[in-house]
Amino acid sequence: MRVLSSEVSARVGEIVTVKGWVDSRRDHGGLIFIDVRDHTGVTQLVIQPEAAEAFAAAEQLRDEFVISATGSLTPRDPKLVNPNLLSGSVEVKVNTLSILNRSEPLPIQISGDAMASEELRLKYRYLDLRRPKMQQTLRRRAAYYQQIRAFMERLDFTEVTTPILASSSPEGARDFLVPSRVHPGSFYALPQAPQQFKQLLMVGGLPRYYQIATCFRDEDPRADRLYGDFYQLDLEMAFVETGEEVRTTIEPLIIELVTDFAGKQLLSTDIPRIAYSEAMERYGSDKPDLRFGMELIDLSDELRDSGFGVFGKAIADGGTVKAICVKGGASLSRSQIDGFTDIAKAEGAGGLAYLSYEAGQVKSPIAKFLSEVELTIIAAKTGAVDGDAVFFGADQRPVVNKVLGRLRSEFAEHFQLKDPDVIALCWIVDFPFYETDAKTGKLDFGHNPFSMPLGGLEALASDDKTTIIADQYDMVMNGYEICSGGVRNHNPEVLYAVFAALGYDAAYVDSRFGAMISAFKYGAPPHAGCAFGLDRMFMILQGETNIREVVAFPKNGSGIDAMMSSPSEVDDQQLDELSLKIVDKSA
RNA sequence: GGGCUCGUAGUGAAGUGGUUAUCACGCCUCCCUGUCACGGAGGAGAUCGCCGGUUCAAGUCCGGUCGGGCCCGCCA
Numbered sequence: 001m002r003v004l005s006s007e008v009s010a011r012v013g014e015i016v017t018v019k020g021w022v023d024s025r026r027d028h029g030g031l032i033f034i035d036v037r038d039h040t041g042v043t044q045l046v047i048q049p050e051a052a053e054a055f056a057a058a059e060q061l062r063d064e065f066v067i068s069a070t071g072s073l074t075p076r077d078p079k080l081v082n083p084n085l086l087s088g089s090v091e092v093k094v095n096t097l098s099i100l101n102r103s104e105p106l107p108i109q110i111s112g113d114a115m116a117s118e119e120l121r122l123k124y125r126y127l128d129l130r131r132p133k134m135q136q137t138l139r140r141r142a143a144y145y146q147q148i149r150a151f152m153e154r155l156d157f158t159e160v161t162t163p164i165l166a167s168s169s170p171e172g173a174r175d176f177l178v179p180s181r182v183h184p185g186s187f188y189a190l191p192q193a194p195q196q197f198k199q200l201l202m203v204g205g206l207p208r209y210y211q212i213a214t215c216f217r218d219e220d221p222r223a224d225r226l227y228g229d230f231y232q233l234d235l236e237m238a239f240v241e242t243g244e245e246v247r248t249t250i251e252p253l254i255i256e257l258v259t260d261f262a263g264k265q266l267l268s269t270d271i272p273r274i275a276y277s278e279a280m281e282r283y284g285s286d287k288p289d290l291r292f293g294m295e296l297i298d299l300s301d302e303l304r305d306s307g308f309g310v311f312g313k314a315i316a317d318g319g320t321v322k323a324i325c326v327k328g329g330a331s332l333s334r335s336q337i338d339g340f341t342d343i344a345k346a347e348g349a350g351g352l353a354y355l356s357y358e359a360g361q362v363k364s365p366i367a368k369f370l371s372e373v374e375l376t377i378i379a380a381k382t383g384a385v386d387g388d389a390v391f392f393g394a395d396q397r398p399v400v401n402k403v404l405g406r407l408r409s410e411f412a413e414h415f416q417l418k419d420p421d422v423i424a425l426c427w428i429v430d431f432p433f434y435e436t437d438a439k440t441g442k443l444d445f446g447h448n449p450f451s452m453p454l455g456g457l458e459a460l461a462s463d464d465k466t467t468i469i470a471d472q473y474d475m476v477m478n479g480y481e482i483c484s485g486g487v488r489n490h491n492p493e494v495l496y497a498v499f500a501a502l503g504y505d506a507a508y509v510d511s512r513f514g515a516m517i518s519a520f521k522y523g524a525p526p527h528a529g530c531a532f533g534l535d536r537m538f539m540i541l542q543g544e545t546n547i548r549e550v551v552a553f554p555k556n557g558s559g560i561d562a563m564m565s566s567p568s569e570v571d572d573q574q575l576d577e578l579s580l581k582i583v584d585k586s587a
Numbered sequence: 588g589g590g591c592u593c594g595u596a597g598u599g600a601a602g603u604g605g606u607u608a609u610c611a612c613g614c615c616u617c618c619c620u621g622u623c624a625c626g627g628a629g630g631a632g633a634u635c636g637c638c639g640g641u642u643c644a645a646g647u648c649c650g651g652u653c654g655g656g657c658c659c660g661c662c663a
Contacts, residue, residue: 028626029619044623063613082623105614107597111624114599114612119655172663192663219662346590346659448663484663546656557656 006040008073008087017070018043018092019100021130022061023111032058036067039135044082044091045069054097064103064110064130071095118548123562125553137542137550144538145212147261148233151253157210157235162197164190164214172448174218176228184579190216190229193531195450196516198236199488202527203519210235212534220557223546224480224536227559236529243473243487246528247273247427250483254475254532258423262541267291267424275430280398284405286431289479290424292417294408296322296401299392302377308369310353314394321394324404325382326411329389330356330363336414340391343410349403353392357384398438409479418478420543426476430454433470434501447472449498450516451486460497473530482537485530492520 003016020038027033032055034045047058054069061067071094082088108116108124110131115121121128128134152159168175168189175189191197193215201209213234221227240246251271258266267290279286282295300320303311311321326332332340341352355364355378362375370378384390391407393400412418433453435446443465453459454469462468475483489495495517499509509517539547548554555561575581 024624026622026625027619028622031620031622033622033625035623042623046621048620077621080621080623085623088623105597109598109612116598117594117655120598169663173661195663217662220660222662223657225662342591445663450663558654 002068003073004040005036005038005043005087008043008090008092011073012075012090014073015070015095016073016092017068018045019068020066022063022065022067024063025058025061027059034058034061034067034069036069037130041086041132043087044085045071045094045097046091047094047097051095051097054094057097057099058094060099062103062105064106064127065099066101066103067097068100069094069097119556119562122548122554122556125563129552138552140542141538141550144257144261144534144541147257148212148253148534151256152210152233152235155208155249157208158206159211160198160201160206160209161211162191162194162213166191166197169196172217176216176218179578179580181577181579192217193232194234198234198529199450199490199516199527200519202236202238202488202490203522203524205238207238208235209237209529213531218559221555221559224539226535226547226551227555227557231534233532233534234529235531236527238525238527240528241487241526243429243471243485243528244273246485246487246530247473247475250530250532254425254477254482254537257537257541258425262423264423264541265421267422272426273429274426276428276432277430279428280401280405284401284403284408285479286428286474287476287479287481288405288426289409289412289418290426290476291419291422291478292412294324294326294412294417296324296393296404296408297382298322299378299381302381303374306369306374307371308353308366310350311392311394314396314400317396319394319396320400321392322400322404323378323382323390323392324408324411325384326389326391326415328387328415329354329391329411330358330387332356332389340407340410344393344403344407347403347406348399349393349395352407353394355384355390357386357388357390360386422478423540424478428474428476429472430469431472431474432466433468433498434465436466443502445502446470447484448486450489450495452489453494453498456491456494457497460494460501465501471528475530475532477537477540480536480540481533482540483530483532485528487526487528490520490524490526492517495520 001017002019003011005018005020008016008018018036018038020036023035023037023042025032025034030049032047034047035042036045047054049055069092071092073090074093076089076091106127108120108127110127129138149159165178165188168177168187169192173192175192178188178190180186180188194211194213198209211234213232214229215232216229218228235250237246237249255266255269258264272290276286279288281298282288284296298320299322300315303321304315306312314321337352337354344352353366355362355367357379367375378384378390382390391404393404395403432446434443436442437444447470451470451472454471459468470486472486474481489498496506496509535547535551539545539550542550544550553561553563560566
């Protein structure tokens with residue numbers, strides 16, 4: 001009977017068998033110690049020359065050999081206890097030892113503090129996964145899913161799996177296409193989300209649906225975004241007409257995950273609802289990190305007639321001047337400020353003006369352009385005191401918000417204001433239904449066309465379409481978007497009107513979204529829902545900043561799985577069956 | 588598609604234009620009966636990612652290229 005490392009302490013005096021990998025071997029010539037590792041920890045084996053066969057086997061052992069050892073579990077002499085091991089007060093005096101499998105020298109080191117590059121870790125992921133931290137992550141993730149499912153079941157949501165072979169939808173991310181053999185020239189698409197299926201389930205009479213759904217998107221990845229496939233907690237509720245009902249339904253799950261599951265401190269259980277426009281004005285972002293303040297202060301009125309040309313001109317051109325007060329910012333060196341200036345420029349700023357408050361003085365390249373009154377007002381409105389620095393953005397409003405929003409996050413990072421033990425949640429609500437494309441000046445959908453415009457047909461008739469609000473909402477966790485949802489537009493008349501506002505006629509809508517629109521014509525109940533990015537939320541709850549750390553087999557930044565060598569070329573015969581021809585392999 | 592950045596034994600790192608490229612872990616041989624990242628003695632192992640250039644001389648400087656990472660675009 002196999003005994004795990006976590007169990008050995010309770011088995012003193014028994015004959016036990018332990019199995020696992022050789023974590024380390026300490027050969028004293030006449031006495032050999034082996035640390036054998038399983039998924040619960042490490043146990044020390046002692047092999048003495050008296051057990052001749054076992055001793056001979058032990059002499060051959062190398063790192064990561066797979067072994068089975070049987071012997072008596074004995075307490076260690078108090079002087080020999082290893083407090084660093086859970087099993088450190090006992091050891092196995094081995095009688096028989098068998099080598100279940102051997103291992104070549106490893107291409108990456110599993111133990112020790114020098115960790116291999118991510119490139120190699122992914123190529124040899126099966127070795128990387130043996131590391132205790134990765135082992136723990138895998139099991140934590142299973143527990144995470146279990147807790148989510150338990151919550152959803154408790155609330156009478158029904159899990160339904162939806163097709164992986166689906167059809168291409170013209171909106172959104174790039175699709176992964178799968179060629180049809182039976183229907184040459186036709187393709188399935190892997191779903192970017194089960195969006196249409198879940199809405200059709202609502203039409204199909206299901207009151208509450210959920211699914212831990214695999215989603216596929218062919219878009220470039222980021223540290224917080226996987227390439228290819230990822231998982232969403234997808235849910236939808238029938239006869240729900242407000243986003244608030246969805247939010248209050250699902251909120252307790254997230255609070256539970258933050259506190260019970262992750263053991264983190266929730267900044268507030270009273271989760272704020274912040275309008276999109278307000279979030280942009282106060283935080284310069286639609287996914288603000290609320291663990292710290294540093295809000296954007298609008299100084300346009302105060303600096304309208306400023307002697308500093310950059311400020312005055314920005315306002316005269318219809319723009320705005322805003323500022324953030326960085327506590328302790330006066331300690332920043334010139335080169336550090338240069339670094340932040342580069343970031344500001346990358347976000348579209350012309351430069352980065354600032355005031356530094358030191359020893360009762362204002363130090364700044366621009367101070368000489370500002371009047372005493374202006375300096376006093378700036379200090380008063382931003383709350384800047386000795387030791388602080390105030391940074392300005394002066395440009396068109398969207399640019400200023402974007403620049404200062406980014407700087408707010410960067411300064412928080414620099415001054416370590418992002419407490420890893422605290423989780424701050426908020427809902428961003430009231431997204432604009434339509435947006436004007438900054439480049440083309442053309443009106444387009446802000447988020448997705450299937451959400452309900454607040455005010456319905458009446459609102460859609462408005463002259464300024466950009467004022468129309470969608471009943472749509474995101475949940476934000478520590479500056480990451482973890483959920484997006486909306487009240488769906490289940491009314492064919494309104495759906496046609498939504499597209500008509502952009503110049504698309506009914507025939508266009510019918511051709512693109514046929515199944516949805518015809519389903520809605522047969523008594524679709526009002527419905528609303530949302531979807532959480534499970535990989536990303538888990539990453540945050542685990543305190544990680546790289547999403548690949550919490551996924552067993554992620555692809556790299558180029559969409560390549562170095563371990564499995566995917567994607568890969570296929571046989572000509574396979575291509576023939578699919579009526580496909582590769583035109584240019586180098587392109 | 589663009590910007591930044593990294594690429595040196597199996598792994599992780601050091602390396603000021605100038606001798607035979609340094610260290611740790613790992614690997615091989617030998618010694619060692621209480622170690623626990625055991626210790627000791629010795630050894631093997633590097634086209635400094637690749638191509639080109641500057642130079643008397645390039646791991647080091649320059650250009651290109653390939654690969655990794657981060658970011659922008661993109662991700663309804």
